[in-house]
Amino acid sequence: MSVLVDNFDLFVGGFLRSLEIIAYALVGSLVLGTLLAVLRVSPVPPLQRFAAFYVGIVRNSPLTVMLFVTAFVLPELGFNAPFFWLGILGLVLYTAGFVCEAIRAGINAVPTGQAEAARSIGLTFGQTLQEVVMPQALRSVVPPLGSVVIAMMKNSAVLGVFGVGQDLLSVGNRLTSAQGFAVTPVLFGVLLGYLAITLPTGALLSVVERKVAILR
Amino acid sequence: MTTRRLMPGLALLSAAALALAACGGGSAEEDAAEATGAAGDAVAEETTEAGDGASESAAPAEFPAGSTMAELSEAGTLRVGTKFDQPGFGLANLDGTPEGFDVEIAKIVADALGIPEDGITYTETPSAIREEVLETDQVDLVAATYTINDTRRERITFAGPYYVAGQALMVRTEDAETISAPEDLSDTSIRVCSVEGSTPSETIREYLGSPDQLTLFAGYSECADSLANDQVDVVTTDNVILLGLVSESDGAFTLSGETFTDEPYGIGIAKGDVEFCEFINETLAAADEDGSYLEAWESTAGSIEGAQAPELPAADECV
Numbered sequence: 052m053s054v055l056v057d058n059f060d061l062f063v064g065g066f067l068r069s070l071e072i073i074a075y076a077l078v079g080s081l082v083l084g085t086l087l088a089v090l091r092v093s094p095v096p097p098l099q100r101f102a103a104f105y106v107g108i109v110r111n112s113p114l115t116v117m118l119f120v121t122a123f124v125l126p127e128l129g130f131n132a133p134f135f136w137l138g139i140l141g142l143v144l145y146t147a148g149f150v151c152e153a154i155r156a157g158i159n160a161v162p163t164g165q166a167e168a169a170r171s172i173g174l175t176f177g178q179t180l181q182e183v184v185m186p187q188a189l190r191s192v193v194p195p196l197g198s199v200v201i202a203m204m205k206n207s208a209v210l211g212v213f214g215v216g217q218d219l220l221s222v223g224n225r226l227t228s229a230q231g232f233a234v235t236p237v238l239f240g241v242l243l244g245y246l247a248i249t250l251p252t253g254a255l256l257s258v259v260e261r262k263v264a265i266l267r
Numbered sequence: 268m269t270t271r272r273l274m275p276g277l278a279l280l281s282a283a284a285l286a287l288a289a290c291g292g293g294s295a296e297e298d299a300a301e302a303t304g305a306a307g308d309a310v311a312e313e314t315t316e317a318g319d320g321a322s323e324s325a326a327p328a329e330f331p332a333g334s335t336m337a338e339l340s341e342a343g344t345l346r347v348g349t350k351f352d353q354p355g356f357g358l359a360n361l362d363g364t365p366e367g368f369d370v371e372i373a374k375i376v377a378d379a380l381g382i383p384e385d386g387i388t389y390t391e392t393p394s395a396i397r398e399e400v401l402e403t404d405q406v407d408l409v410a411a412t413y414t415i416n417d418t419r420r421e422r423i424t425f426a427g428p429y430y431v432a433g434q435a436l437m438v439r440t441e442d443a444e445t446i447s448a449p450e451d452l453s454d455t456s457i458r459v460c461s462v463e464g465s466t467p468s469e470t471i472r473e474y475l476g477s478p479d480q481l482t483l484f485a486g487y488s489e490c491a492d493s494l495a496n497d498q499v500d501v502v503t504t505d506n507v508i509l510l511g512l513v514s515e516s517d518g519a520f521t522l523s524g525e526t527f528t529d530e531p532y533g534i535g536i537a538k539g540d541v542e543f544c545e546f547i548n549e550t551l552a553a554a555d556e557d558g559s560y561l562e563a564w565e566s567t568a569g570s571i572e573g574a575q576a577p578e579l580p581a582a583d584e585c586v
Contacts, residue, residue: 224395
């Protein structure tokens with residue numbers, strides 16, 4: 052286990068890098084996912100269909116394929132950006148599909164009468180969504196959305212293969228392959244790092260869930 | 268119902284995905300997995316055949332009783348760990364058997380033990396697990412572009428070296444003037460690509476102005492693609508591997524400057540087996556004498572354009 056102590060700064064660097072990736076991907080996927088959910092419940096059929104099509108693609112293809120597209124296919128087509136951003140883009144595009152479905156489930160849980168009542172007193176579609184439906188929907192969305200967020204955190208480990216690097220798992224690979232340390236203790240350290248991100252997140256989500264729970 | 272409307276679109280999409288996959292856009296991992304699967308079959312076949320091979324080769328009685336050599340030649344089998352993805356050194360062919368300089372060196376050792384070629388079983392050993400497979404006795408020796416260093420020496424014993432590679436820089440041909448030495452990489456605008464978990468990827472860090480310049484991939488082909496797409500400016504690893512990439516690039520890439528490290532490739536064996544280590548070193552020296560060492564090179568890595576014939580390096584002390 053001395054490898055963990057001796058290379059503690061490397062692990063911390065990897066941990067921070069993973070946190071950075073997760074923070075960007077979290078903001079990006081929540082924004083894009085919410086947008087997609089709004090499209091899916093909007094009264095405009097082409098927009099509905101576009102969002103449904105997008106979610107259909109993303110939820111039914113492996114994450115690695117999505118990352119392969121953003122990291123290698125986009126540059127082939129002339130869309131050049133640093134690998135760091137291409138990787139985050141892939142993770143955001145992928146996670147947004149799941150975020151969209153979680154939020155849509157919450158919206159569908161709000162009784163139709165609520166939206167109808169809001170429309171009948173003259174609120175626009177936007178106002179109905181913003182003032183009446185969403186506040187209620189978001190409460191029931193916390194548990195499924197939490198699962199999606201935690202899955203995204205674990206998925207961030209895959210980015211190292213697509214040139215993002217310096218994240219927690221890449222640090223582990225570096226120590227075992229290039230420097231010849233034993234795999235077991237190094238991977239144990241990597242696992243601890245990811246748990247240090249996901250377990251507090253889970254605990255925080257439980258708190259939020261209790262705070263916003265609907266008294267029925 | 269939206270689902271029904273979705274179906275044709277999804278069908279189209281899966282067709283497109285299949286077409287993409289057929290274009291050979293598979294990831295390195297998949298290729299490796301396929302290779303391993305194929306190798307597994309090959310190993311299974313070879314193990315069944317090994318019995319016949321053993322009966323053919325009379326075990327030479329020249330080995331001291333109880334030594335690794337005696338045990339191996341007695342059994343008539345040799346378990347070799349090698350790379351399955353390194354052109355010129357250990358690259359799995361279509362039926363999953365690795366071919367290359369490392370493999371030929373292993374064959375020379377097997378031959379000296381009186382073990383026929385069909386008595387050798389190959390296990391894929393990526394960089395990360397080379398020490399483990401020796402410590403857990405899954406293989407008898409590892410010949411896998413295995414750079415000798417002190418960290419590794421703490422866990423295993425190295426015979427050899429049998430070859431000295433050197434780290435070099437590969438650039439787009441038009442950049443050869445501006446980027447010609449590792450010192451040039453202190454300019455933080457230059458992006459460098461190497462392979463995750465390799466010794467060269469560690470070495471190059473010393474020369475970089477910022478760690479963000481370095482992009483690491485699982486295989487060399489991704490690095491070459493990125494260089495072609497202007498995603499990175501330099502690819503660095505051992506010169507022999509780069510030569511293979513240069514020869515495939517139709518003049519788009521070139522090696523720039525001189526090699527700036529020595530990467531002695533050794534044969535990994537179980538820690539402390541000095542007898543076996545010395546035996547391998549004697550075998551290598553004899554192979555150098557009778558020309559089979561050079562022949563092994565010429566038929567594998569030596570066939571890559573621009574590769575220079577090596578001289579057998581002086582053996583290290585067996586520890």
